[in-house]
Amino acid sequence: MQVEELFEVLKRINHEKGFPVDDDLLKRIIALVVLHPLDEDRSKCQDEIKELIEQHSGLKGHDH
Amino acid sequence: MIIERIDLTNFGPFHGQHDLTFPGDGTGVHLIRGDNGQGKTSIQRAILWGLYGQVLDRRGQPIRVSSFLNRTALRDNLYQFGVTIHFNHEGAKWSLSRRTSSRTHADRSYEAALQLDVVRDGHVQPNPEQAVRRLIPQDVSRFFFFDGEMLRDYEELLDQSSTSMTLLRNSIEHVLGIPYLKTARDDAVQIQRRLEGERSRMIRRLGGEDYEELVRDFQATSDRIAGRDREVRTIDEQIAHLEFESQEKKRRLTEISAVRTLAEESARLEREIAREQSDWDTKAAQQRALLTDLYKTVLVRGAADIIAHLEAKHEAAMNKYDKKQQLIGRLEDTRKAIAAQKCRLCGAILEPAKLRTLSAEANDLEEEIKKLTEVPEPNLEYDHHVSRLRALQGRLITQDAFEGLDSGMEATGQRLAALKAKLADVTDKLSGVDEEEPRRLAMEIARFEREQGRLSGVKSELVNQNVDDLDLKSNLEARIASIDRDELNILGRKMALVKPIIEILEEAISVYRDEQREKVGTIASDIFRELRTKSSFSKLVINDQFGLNIITTEGLKLDRAEWRSAGEEEVVALSLVGALNRSAQIKAPVFMDTPFGRLDTKHGERILTFLPKMSEQVVLLVTDREFRKQDEKFLAGHIKSDHTVVHKGENEGSSIIAT
Numbered sequence: 001m002q003v004e005e006l007f008e009v010l011k012r013i014n015h016e017k018g019f020p021v022d023d024d025l026l027k028r029i030i031a032l033v034v035l036h037p038l039d040e041d042r043s044k045c046q047d048e049i050k051e052l053i054e055q056h057s058g059l060k061g062h063d064h
Numbered sequence: 065m066i067i068e069r070i071d072l073t074n075f076g077p078f079h080g081q082h083d084l085t086f087p088g089d090g091t092g093v094h095l096i097r098g099d100n101g102q103g104k105t106s107i108q109r110a111i112l113w114g115l116y117g118q119v120l121d122r123r124g125q126p127i128r129v130s131s132f133l134n135r136t137a138l139r140d141n142l143y144q145f146g147v148t149i150h151f152n153h154e155g156a157k158w159s160l161s162r163r164t165s166s167r168t169h170a171d172r173s174y175e176a177a178l179q180l181d182v183v184r185d186g187h188v189q190p191n192p193e194q195a196v197r198r199l200i201p202q203d204v205s206r207f208f209f210f211d212g213e214m215l216r217d218y219e220e221l222l223d224q225s226s227t228s229m230t231l232l233r234n235s236i237e238h239v240l241g242i243p244y245l246k247t248a249r250d251d252a253v254q255i256q257r258r259l260e261g262e263r264s265r266m267i268r269r270l271g272g273e274d275y276e277e278l279v280r281d282f283q284a285t286s287d288r289i290a291g292r293d294r295e296v297r298t299i300d301e302q303i304a305h306l307e308f309e310s311q312e313k314k315r316r317l318t319e320i321s322a323v324r325t326l327a328e329e330s331a332r333l334e335r336e337i338a339r340e341q342s343d344w345d346t347k348a349a350q351q352r353a354l355l356t357d358l359y360k361t362v363l364v365r366g367a368a369d370i371i372a373h374l375e376a377k378h379e380a381a382m383n384k385y386d387k388k389q390q391l392i393g394r395l396e397d398t399r400k401a402i403a404a405q406k407c408r409l410c411g412a413i414l415e416p417a418k419l420r421t422l423s424a425e426a427n428d429l430e431e432e433i434k435k436l437t438e439v440p441e442p443n444l445e446y447d448h449h450v451s452r453l454r455a456l457q458g459r460l461i462t463q464d465a466f467e468g469l470d471s472g473m474e475a476t477g478q479r480l481a482a483l484k485a486k487l488a489d490v491t492d493k494l495s496g497v498d499e500e501e502p503r504r505l506a507m508e509i510a511r512f513e514r515e516q517g518r519l520s521g522v523k524s525e526l527v528n529q530n531v532d533d534l535d536l537k538s539n540l541e542a543r544i545a546s547i548d549r550d551e552l553n554i555l556g557r558k559m560a561l562v563k564p565i566i567e568i569l570e571e572a573i574s575v576y577r578d579e580q581r582e583k584v585g586t587i588a589s590d591i592f593r594e595l596r597t598k599s600s601f602s603k604l605v606i607n608d609q610f611g612l613n614i615i616t617t618e619g620l621k622l623d624r625a626e627w628r629s630a631g632e633e634e635v636v637a638l639s640l641v642g643a644l645n646r647s648a649q650i651k652a653p654v655f656m657d658t659p660f661g662r663l664d665t666k667h668g669e670r671i672l673t674f675l676p677k678m679s680e681q682v683v684l685l686v687t688d689r690e691f692r693k694q695d696e697k698f699l700a701g702h703i704k705s706d707h708t709v710v711h712k713g714e715n716e717g718s719s720i721i722a723t
Contacts, residue, residue, distance in 0.1 A: 002244075002649040005649075009245075009576045013571050017568065025561075026568065033251065034649075038194055040191075042251065049251055049252070053255065053558055053561055
């Protein structure tokens with residue numbers, strides 16, 4: 001529920017900006033942060049977000 | 065998070081093992097009754113200590129851990145105590161057990177021996193402290209575990225020092241989930257830096273010394289930009305802080321200036337009150353006089369009959385009196401004539417026969433006078449009585465006069481009450497004014513503004529420097545991008561993707577904060593309308609700092625000074641806490657310790673009716689005085705358990721029994 005609510009805002013802004021980022025990537029990033037919110041989680045969480053970005057950069061999102 | 069059972073060991077007044085079970089799935093309203101000093105608050109403290117290993121007092125200071133040891137255990141030299149909380153969270157069964165066992169009764173020893181185990185669905189969590197912080201961070205616990213006093217302090221916090229205010233605002237933002245977006249943005253910024261580092265290393269590897277200088281320049285430029293960005297962010301926070309401080313001081317200054325103006329108003333009000341009071345006194349005296357003469361009004365209604373009766377009686381008496389006087393005159397004349405044996409008019413000698421007739425006539429007159437003599441003489445006080453009665457007839461109290469006076473007094477009384485209330489308000493405000501405060505405030509505001517100006521200047525310089533460096537960076541990036549290597553292109557695409565992610569997250573922070581604030585304000589208003597006792601209070605509005613104002617039905621915005629009352633304060637605070645609970649990204653039970661102590665019956669009843677809607681699980685720790693038997697109806701159908709905490713004596717301590 002909390003991820004959905006945060007994602008809705010991200011999605012809206014992403015759409016307003018002309019979809020520079022894949023919605024799914026934004027959703028997965030915020031879901032990761034909600035799951036790993038502590039300072040101790042940062043390194044691991046950033047690794048996972050980076051991996052997501054790497055996957056998406058080869059797919060779609062910014063090749064326009 | 066729904067608590068199902070709490071086990072206490074030698075905690076506070078609970079000697080040995082004790083448990084408190086919330087039946088069923090733990091949802092609903094649970095009552096824990098008990099007089100003061102029985103151990104209700106210790107149950108709440110046990111939960112907080114179990115979660116965080118620390119309990120803060122009202123001033124935010126940690127309570128000494130050694131104070132949690134049961135006294136009997138202490139006497140028995142058994143220095144160990146603990147708490148286990150069994151709860152359900154998002155479908156999983158959890159248990160949290162914190163305990164300590166020491167050789168000496170000392171805070172440091174207890175703290176060193178602290179042990180925490182957290183188990184989720186039978187699996188021991190590797191980092192239990194982290195697991196708790198993920199479930200319910202300590203800084204947001206204030207919205208779930210509080211007492212009536214804290215609820216009141218909560219509104220105080222919104223008014224007071226900016227440090228407390230900032231802490232509170234951060235807690236509110238935390239409970240609403242705003243830090244998730246900030247953390248995500250910071251993570252993205254870190255990833256951007258890592259990717260830049262990777263690209264620099266790759267360029268060096270690919271291009272050897274040819275690209276060395278290019279990479280070095282790029283890295284240095286990038287570092288400078290990142291460093292300045294950090295500085296700008298810090299400056300922004302400092303400026304926001306100064307702005308808030310400055311606004312607070314200005315608000316206070318306006319308040320004081322307004323109060324100063326009101327000082328003149330105070331003198332005017334005092335004069336007006338004196339005038340109205342004198343008017344009221346005069347009317348009251350008139351009313352007293354009317355009431356004193358009221359019996360006359362009742363009596364005088366019969367005065368006309370009495371006067372007529374007295375007049376008739378008087379006239380009859382006077383007639384008899386006049387007649388007697390005439391007869392006496394005639395008798396004297398007759399007797400003179402008999403004695404002289406001559407006519408009194410012509411002097412002619414009277415015949416013996418005539419003399420006998422006159423004698424007989426004199427006898428008749430004497431007889432008649434004698435009869436009239438038996439009639440009482442007229443009452444000479446008659447005139448006095450009649451004139452008094454006539455005077456009273458002219459002073460009859462009419463209903464109109466009485467009512468006129470009465471309504472006049474009421475109007476004067478109302479004006480007086482309104483004037484006195486205004487005066488009390490003004491006097492109250494004036495009493496808090498320190499003569500030197502305005503000057504100090506003005507100096508502080510000027511200092512803040514100077515500092516804001518200086519920081520803005522620094523920021524503007526940093527931003528300008530960054531504009532130049534961004535141009536340089538973009539130029540370097542273009543040159544790097546022109547290096548025809550697939551790996552670099554892929555890395556470039558990743559970096560290009562991170563940039564809009566950062567921008568979106570950055571924008572989302574303020575958008576989400578504004579939306580949440582609006583949402584909290586709307587829910588708080590709905591709750592407030594449910595709880596308010598004054599229908600003239602229409603709704604609440606929430607400001608940037610999550611502070612609240614009441615809006616009246618006439619659209620007037622009231623600050624705390626204008627609606628100050630323990631009941632209203634608690635209702636406003638509860639409306640905000642209720643709204644935060646409903647909007648919170650963290651779900652937890654609500655524990656309220658002696659929440660109705662300061663409330664009147666009406667407020668208490670309304671809050672009771674609302675409580676079941678506040679959270680899935682609500683635990684009320686109440687005294688019999690604040691929660692009476694008849695109050696149960698307000699929680700109709702929602703009470704899922706009812707316990708009483710009883711202190712059985714110094715040795716045995718307290719127990720939790722079913723009510």
